[in-house]
Amino acid sequence: MSKDLLQEAFALALHDSARAWRHALDRRLKGLGLSQASWMSIAFLARAETPLTQTELANRLSVEGPTVVAMVDRLQRAGLVRREIAPEDRRIRRVLLTPEGRTVYAEVRRVAGDFRREMLDGLNAAELQQATELLQRLQRFTEESSR
Numbered sequence: 001m002s003k004d005l006l007q008e009a010f011a012l013a014l015h016d017s018a019r020a021w022r023h024a025l026d027r028r029l030k031g032l033g034l035s036q037a038s039w040m041s042i043a044f045l046a047r048a049e050t051p052l053t054q055t056e057l058a059n060r061l062s063v064e065g066p067t068v069v070a071m072v073d074r075l076q077r078a079g080l081v082r083r084e085i086a087p088e089d090r091r092i093r094r095v096l097l098t099p100e101g102r103t104v105y106a107e108v109r110r111v112a113g114d115f116r117r118e119m120l121d122g123l124n125a126a127e128l129q130q131a132t133e134l135l136q137r138l139q140r141f142t143e144e145s146s147r
Helices: 003-032 036-047 054-061 065-077 099-120 125-145
Strands: 081-086 089-097
Touching: 003 036, 003 099, 036 054, 036 065, 036 081, 036 089, 036 099, 054 065, 054 089, 065 081, 089 099
Parallel strands: none
Antiparallel strands: 081 089
């Protein structure tokens, strides 16, 4: 196979695998009553070192601002997040998980951990390490090229 065809096959496999992974996990999380965008939002908020603004959350989800506003509205109505006005600029809204949101995140982590173990237990540590390093390098390259 030529290098060009191999690169194309890799790119398609990467895209399709990531999509299939998200959809399979989404099916497992349906019991929590969360859409993929909802549980991903909760996960990003829970893992953030500092509270995220709505704009930062939109960027992490790769969606437009109005989309994340509607998502945060739904999560707020469900009691999973709250908005806080940034003291340094009243135009900025930070999004924080509520205690209920943290409880939901714990369940998302449990389900995701079970799923991850089920999917990856067949790989040995060296394969997993090599694949992880490759994906991290690709992520760095794409982030650098988009600056």
